[in-house]
Structure formats: C-alpha cells, structure tokens
Amino acid sequence: MKLAEIYEIMNEPRKALDLVYQVIDARKRRNKDPSQDSNPTTSNPSTSLFAEKNVKSTSSRPTNQNRLTQAQLKELEAEKEKDALRSYNRVKEIWDGMIKERETREKELETGIQAAKSLMEHQRANGAAAEGPVEREWMLEAEKLVDTFRETRNLFTAARHNPFRGMFPKRRMRKTKDISDLEADEDRMASRLQLDIQIERSSQKFSRTDRVDVFRGISFKEWLHMILQYCFILTKRNQYELADEVLRHMLLSNAYMTSEFQVSLRLAIISCAIETRHYPVVVEQCRKLISSNQFNNELYRLLLASLSSGLRPTDSFITSTLQKFFFREMKLSDVAVKDPELLKWNVALKRWAPINPSTLSSGGRKNWDKDRDKDKDNDKDGADDLGEEDSDVGGGGTAENDTVSSNDRPILPTKDNPLTVAIYGQMCIAAKSYQSAIFYLLHAYDYCPEDPMISLSLAIASIGRAMQRQSDNRHYLIAQGMAFLSKYRTLRSVDPARLSEVEYNFGRIFQQLGLHSHAVNHYERVLQLSGNQEKENQTQTAIGDRKSFAKEAAYNLSLIYVLTGAIPLAESLYRRWLSL
Secondary structure, three states: OHHHHHHHHOOOHHHHHHHHHHHHHHHHHHHHOHHHHOOHHHHOOOOOOOOOOOOOOOOOOOOOOOOOOHHHHHHHHHHHHHHHHHHHHHHHHHHHHHHHHHHHHHHHHHHOHHHHHHHHHHHHHHOOOOOOHHHHHHHHHHHHHHHHHHOOHHHOOOOOOOOOOOOOOOOOOOOOOOHHHHHHHHHHHHHHHHHHHHHOOHHHHOOHHHOOOEEOOEEHHHHHHHHHHHHHHHHHOOOHHHHHHHHHHHOOOHHHOOHHHHHHHHHHHHHHHHHHOOHHHHHHHHHHHHHHOOOOHHHHHHHHHHOOOOHHHHHHHOOHHHHHHHHHHHHHHHHHHHOHHHEEEEOOOOEEEEOOHHHHHOHHHHHHHHHHHHHHHHOOOOOOOOOOOOOOOOOOOOEOOOOOOHHHOOOOOOOOOHHHHHHHHHHHHHOOOHHHHHHHHHHHHHHOOOOHHHHHHHHHHHHHHHOOOOOOOHHHHHHHHHHHHHHHHHHHOOOHHHHHHHHHHHHHHHHHHOOHHHHHHHHHHHHHHHHHHHHOOOOOOOOOOHHHOHHHHHHHHHHHHHHHOOHHHHHHHHHHHOOO
C-alpha cells in the first residue's frame, strides 16, 4: 500500500490501482487458507549442507535519540526564518547603494583609458567583472538566500502540480488500524484511483485553498525578484552557466508552477542567453513560450527581436527544428480558421491539437502542400529541409472537451494570421530558398497587403531568386521585385523618419543587381539626409542614430568606389563616416 501511495503521488494512478488490486487479492487468499500463516520453517526444510539454526539478528532497530521532535523542528525553522528575513532586509537595504556604486565605477571608466586598461587586466586575472565592496556583500547575502531556497525539499516535490502548503502542513492523525479498517482503506483507495483515472486531472486531488504564498516570512514574488537580480548579476560577472542552472531549477519549484511565474523565469533565461550570445537557448525558451501560449503573436515578435541580426542569430533562426516547428504552427493556425472542428483540446499538452495528425495535410491544406512540394522540386539549391513534421507533436495524448474548463483554453483564431506565414517566408529567405519564400510571402501579402515589411521581403525574395542560375524568368522576377519595392516605398514614406531606410534599401537592391550608378545615387541620398539631420542638431547625431543608416550606406558606397578605382573618394568616406 505504501508503494501504491508513492505511485499515486508520482501521478501514475494505473500502477497504483494494479498494486491495490494485488493487495486485495492477496488478503482474500490468506483469509481463505489460514494454514499458510503457520511456522514456515517446519514445512520448508533447508537444503544447506551445514547445520543452520535460526539466529536472531543481533542488530536492533536504530534508536531515535538523535531525531528532533516536532517542537524542536519548528523552533529550528523559526531560527532559519529569522536568518532569512535578516539577509533579505540587508539585500534590500544595500541594493540602491550597489547600483550607485556600479554607476560610479562606469563613469570612472569613461574618464580615462588607464582605468579601462586596469579593468581589462583585472577581468583577465579573475575571470569576472570588477566589483566593489557593496556588490560583494550583496552577492554573498543573496547567495545564502538562493541556496536556502534551493535546498528546501518541500519546494521541489515529486508531485509538481501540488502547491506549496508550508513547511509543516496539517495532517490527519493516524491510529493503529485493524484488518477491517485496512480493507476499508484499500477499497477507498481503489475507488479514488478509478475516479482519478477517469478524470485524468491530478490537480483535482488536492485543495487549492491550502496554498501558501510565503516562505520564511518572504513572499514568493519577493523571492523571485531577488533570484532574478542575483542571476542577472551572475551573468554580468561571466558566470552564465551558474545563472542558467539556478533559473532552470526554479522552473521545477512547486511555488512557481503558475503560468505567470513560468513566463517570468523563461524570459529571464532568454535575457541571460542574449547577454552571453547563447542563441540556441533563446530559440529553445521561445519555442516553449509559444507552445504554452498558443495563438499569441507577441511571443513570435519576442523571438524575432531576440534574433534581430548577426551571423550566429541567423544560424539559430534557420535551424531545421525551428523551421519544422513554425511550419506546424502555421498549418495549425490555418486549420483553426478554416476547419476548427478538426481540432480538439489536448489536456496533457494544454493546447489545441488535430484529432488526427494527418488532418493537417488534408482538406484545406492539400493544395498548400502540393504547391509547396512543387516549389521544393523547382528550388534545388535550397539549403533547408522545410515543412517536415516532428513525430513528437500531433494528435497524441489525451484529448478531452468536457472535463476541462473553457477558461483555460486559448480562443481559436477567426482570421488568417499573416505573421507566422511571413516569418516562415523570411526563414526561407535566410536559407536562400527563394522560390518557397515567394510562395509563402504571397500568402502573407494576401492576408495583409498594407504591411511594408511583407512587401520588402517579397522584393528581396524575388531579386534573390532572379540572381540564381536555376531561374528561367529573370526579367519577370526583377520586375516583380521592383514592383514590390515601389509598394514598400509608398507604404514606408508616410513616416519622414523612414526615408533614409527606404533609400538605403533601394541602393542595396541596385548594388546587388550590379547597377552601381543607381546605387550610388541612393547611398548619397542617405548620407545627405544624415548630414542634414546632424546639422539640425536633432535628438541624436547622424552617426549614432541607427535610423539614418549612414554607416551602412557609407561602407557599401566605399566598396563601389574601391571596385571602380575611386580610391580617394573611398578614403574620404572612411574619414567622414567610418572613423572613431
């Protein structure tokens, strides 16, 4: 029965129910044949060659002399609570002083080169950023608190869905039971397990009213705030591995099982990974956030913002696993709009899933898949494996519509979502699979024709496809790309601050086509707009303002000058725009 109770706690009711049935059957057989309870030594002679006697074990049960009583345990917990409160209050007191100390040290570094050199030498010697005495004290106190939280077993139980109910939860007193009471307990446990299997919701076995939101005098929100600050400082001190370990451990705590806490912790992991350029971790956590918050476009934007630019972010952006994930989400969103009756709520995954995995490739998606396969055949130089589905996601698991409250489910979309289709098209562009990119971006353009980014992406995909050797209609693709680029200029020119962006993109397209004279005109226009902005003394200088695109335009223009032999013009650009 103890093993059955353990299985029940581990959320395995079927194994627990099998054990309970075995115990009940064994008890019934023993009651029918009482002779089995007689002395077994007389009926089973020994097969040993030596004379053996039943020797009583000389080892007695361990005494409970060193075991603390309940009162002593509560007194010890009270002392630990006082220590935790003292450390937390000290952490709060010196936080502002630590921030001021950091700001002062940063200003000192800006005043002279010698201070920067000394800091670099210190970092090479110690492997961490320079710290002051206040920060050192704050980190010591915070480390004690974090270790105290992580070492508390009641906060990390095996039954993850059970809330934290305090260090000494109230339990019903048990007394010695006779055989009839044991049989009643067995029958009661069997009926309870049968009910749990039918409902299949382990969270209903425990009362939510017993939840405790305070641990050692500090609320869980305050604990989380302090832990996040501690992990951020660890990341700044080049201790990312430790910070990531702490944050991932917090994800397993019973105190932080709600969606609000889970999202906060995963965002913290993403922030630390971006700071240290661990972009695969960013993709992993963003995927989990997207999966747990279905049909939410803000999390797609979070992924794009986290992988904004650079070679390593691009490599993470076009990984095959992320491409397959986005393709599944794109098809699922399309089925939710056109054939919502083909979806069913999956209790285990807590998200909408198709009743049958083959549903996504039938009905309204058949033409999409056929056209996509045709595009892949035509696009032989594509470097990615797009659109294949993983075997770990689909219609598997437990799907129920009646036992789950509709308040826990995300609302099914009623309109086509251009964001997922546009992102997938941009993945195809980054992987140089331009034919597939044009196909999906045209779908996004049908959903949202007034978005300038979709028009710009279509222009890039069309020009990129025209530059490939497999293309058999180059002139048509170039004309199509320039048409979408003109549409992009019309939509983007509404904002005067975006004029330099428009001119830069036109210059970049002409440079790719080899029309250097047209590219020079647009790049010079960008530099002229940036010079005018600098003369007018606006909020930001032309060189520091990323909207001006002055440095990018000057660099590309210098390449054209060097290619055409105008070395003096290139040197003047270096001195004016590309020098510190």
